[in-house]
Amino acid sequence: MMDVKDRYIIDTIIEKCEGVRDPALIILQNVQEILGYVGKEYLEYVSEKSGYPLVELYGIITFYPQFKLNPPGKNTIKVCQGTACHVRGSDRILGTLEELLKISPGETTENRLFSLESVRCLGCCGLAPTIMINKKTYGRVKPSNLKNILAEYEEVDQYVVE
Amino acid sequence: MMKPRVAFFDFASCEGCQLQVINLEESILDLIDAVDIVSFRETMKEHSDEYDIAFIEGSIVRPMDEERLKKIRSNAKFLIALGDCACTGGVNKLRNLLPVDEVVEKAYGDVYDNKYFEVEPAKAIDEVVDVDFYIRGCPIRKDQLLYYVNRFATTPPHKNLDMRFDVVPKEGEVDARSIIQYNPKKCILCRRCHVVCNEVLNVHTIGISQKGNRSIISTPFGVGLEGNKCIFCGQCLVSCPVGAFSEKSDVNKVSAMLKDPSNFVVFVVDPIAITSFIETLPGSDRDMGAEIGKIITALKEMNAKRVMDFTPYTYLSYAAQGEYIRDNRTMTFSSWCPSVQEYLEKFYPEYQRYTHPETSPANFLLKTIKSKYPEENLKIVLVSPCIAYKTSDAFDGVLTSRELSALFKSNEIDLDLYSCKKVDFDKDIEMERTYIRGVRSDYSYARLILEIAYMSKFHNLDVTLNVTPIEDYVYEFAFDSEEGFFSALLIEDMSKLRKYLSKGIEKYNLVEFYPCLHGCISGGGQVLTNSLETIDKRIAMLKEYKGVTDLKNDFISQVIKAYSQLKEVI
Known part of the structure; x- marks a missing residue:
């Protein structure tokens, strides 16, 4: 939910963009960067303040994959689906993660601990299949390892691996 | 069994569709395997009037073209219109908006005393002769052409059929929540409704969202028209050229x-x-x-x-x-x-x-x-x-x-x-x-x-x-x-x-x-x-x-x- 702080942040962003031609994208990028995602309330507030119709802003954020409509989890898991990882079974990695976390790529777990993303190439094909959690890369991942890897990020009593 | 003999002909066109044939790269070997190409001006000198299948590119713009096309028709068992110019008249038909004289004057100026410049309004191939098949596109898709050729080489298909190739319908269910319903499978994303709603009426209810083959027309967050600023004027519906919008039927x-x-x-x-x-x-x-x-x-x-x-x-x-x-x-x-x-x-x-x-x-x-x-x-x-x-x-x-x-x-x-x-x-x-x-x-x-x-x-x-x-x-x-x-x-x-x-x-x-x-x-x-x-x-x-x-x-x-x-x- 939006609070005074969020409103203030968005007001400042829009103020800064005054004089910029067609600032919609820049405003949204800033909102995403500072607030972490562009939720429905944020978008409605941006529309109200900047005068851009909501439908146009919604079109922009659904067009660019960089925008997140839902708040991301505390930890972002990126699963590489590039060629090298693909031939070494990355779909099984992704499938196992989906099963463990009970979410699909682009979604966040209910307790907001993990979000799952599938990405094209992490640039370390020699280590395929790879996943990346926050800034840490894991190479030669096996489906059976995943439980242990996730456990590193779990806070006690917040997430229980079956 | 004898391989089908194939000839390619061009009329008024950019010849880009034939270029697609040449650009088949290694698949051209499959083509040559399946058929005998007897005439193809863009690639070979030889020519023969003995052929079973004629591919025609381009539209008909001169009386002399008509004669030539009729002759081709009488020689060929199957005649296939290749590309948009042949199928519909394509870009060439744009000039039909002006009188022929004016077009010639504009294009050639003073040199207009040549029998090759005796033009008539542009026509699609089927306005002159019977066409058995159409391969559409500007340019055509290579795999579509190969599909046709292989099909001819194995089982000749029925006549007079407009075969569209392998079009995968877009996914998505009909949005039937409101009195105006939207079917994403029919939508061609021409954005007419978007323009009417946003730029003409300033209602800003529907617009394009997502991207690529997942693009659809939707309200912000897909909430349905009632929950939005829709005024139910139905102008999206009357401006839709393909009937992607429909009303909730009381019939x-x-x-x-x-x-x-x-x-x-x-x-x-x-x-x-x-x-x-x-x-x-x-x-x-x-x-x-x-x-x-x-x-x-x-x-x-x-x-x-x-x-x-x-x-x-x-x-x-x-x-x-x-x-x-x-x-x-x-x-x-x-x-x-x-x-x-x-x-x-x-x-x-x-x-x-x-x-x-x-x-x-x-x-x-x-x-x-x-x-x-x-x-x-x-x-x-x-x-x-x-x-x-x-x-x-x-x-x-x-x-x-x-x-x-x-x-x-x-x-x-x-x-x-x-x-x-x-x-x-x-x-x-x-x-x-x-x-x-x-x-x-x-x-x-x-x-x-x-x-x-x-x-x-x-x-x-x-x-x-x-x-x-x-x-x-x-x-x-x-x-x-x-x-x-x-x-x-x-x-x-x-x-x-x-x-x-x-x-x-x-x-x-x-x-x-x-x-x-x-x-x-x-x-x-x-x-x-x-x-x-x-x-x-x-x-x-x-x-x-x-x-x-x-x-x-x-x-x-x-x-x-x-x-x-x-x-x-x-």
Whole structure:
């Protein structure tokens, strides 16, 4: 939910963009960067303040994959689906993660601990299949390892691996 | 078995489709494996007139091309049009917009004395000879060509077939939450609806979202039209060239209603809807009076007890508004358009106090019919050019012109089997039938209402009404006399309303505006309205049906009289 702080942040962003031609994208990028995602309330507030119709802003954020409509989890898991990882079974990695976390790529777990993303190439094909959690890369991942890897990020009593 | 012999020919084109053949790269080996290429000017010197399959690229632009094409046709077993120029005439047909001489002059100037420059209007291949198959695209898709060639080499297909290749329909369910439904599988993402909704009407309800082959037209966050700023004008629907939008159909409901003999079904038909209904019938030059007669007969045969005309109720509504203006000094918005009510409610709630829905035609219609027919099972069905009536549950069914033809179709009724004997609407209110609605303000409802207001105050109309165009699509009406205190503003372009609201719109007695182009004639319930020509045709039809009379004293006094009589009844 939006609070005074969020409103203030968005007001400042829009103020800064005054004089910029067609600032919609820049405003949204800033909102995403500072607030972490562009939720429905944020978008409605941006529309109200900047005068851009909501439908146009919604079109922009659904067009660019960089925008997140839902708040991301505390930890972002990126699963590489590039060629090298693909031939070494990355779909099984992704499938196992989906099963463990009970979410699909682009979604966040209910307790907001993990979000799952599938990405094209992490640039370390020699280590395929790879996943990346926050800034840490894991190479030669096996489906059976995943439980242990996730456990590193779990806070006690917040997430229980079956 | 002998391999099929294949020849490629080109006419007026960029030869890019043949280039696609050459660009087949390693698959060209498959091609050569499957067939014998005997003639292909772009790649080889040899030529032979012995071939089974002729691929034709380009369109026909000269008499000498026609001769050549006919000869090819007589040699070939199968003739395949390759690419858009051959299939449809393509870009070459653009020049048919100008006379041939002008085109030649423009293109060649002085050197026009050569037999190769003897051109005629561009034609697609099938305008000259029979075409067996079409491969469309600009340029064609390589894999499509290979598919065809392989198919010919193995099993020759049936003749005269437009085979489209491997088109995967877009995924997605029909969004059927609202009275206007959207089918993403049909949508070609031409964005016409987006432009109408955002740039023409400034309603900003639907737009394009997602990207690539997942793009769809949706509301923000896909919440459905009701939860949004939609005013249900249906302009997205009438501007859609492929029918991706449709209305929530009442056809089954009304059919069932008619089949139950205990129901007393009253149809109220707006002749404006019939102008568009006629467009759904085969052939042209139909007489609207005769068609309305057939419709009335057919509906009555289907157990409708009364079939009424909607128009008198609109007149009553104008009379009511006229009297309101006479007696009140405040501004009022036109009350007959349901979308206008919706628009003011959603966009300018502070102006909502200036609307008077109780003076709307629908209200008069419901009141009159309910008081005249106190039957228990009274069902009122409206046939209307306006889709917004579907949002109200005051009617038991609302049919658009498309749905009316669907109703006849589903009940297996062919109107053309009925006699052209003119049958008129049932009448509850005695009123002359006249055409009073023109485009471009010559006779707007606002004007009529002012005249009614004036007439009911001074009992004559010996005064000039000044019509002043303020800007494009905006007109001001005012009486030019000592007592002339009635004035109205007509805004035909709804996006301009905002400007006038801030400029003191309260000084007018009446403000009329509407979202549909030229009003109800292109309403959301009409069939595809994509040109002014269509609209003009419909208006001409309506004029012929109703007969055009000047707004005379006696017509207006008739309206006023009918209204005061009705006031006693209801």
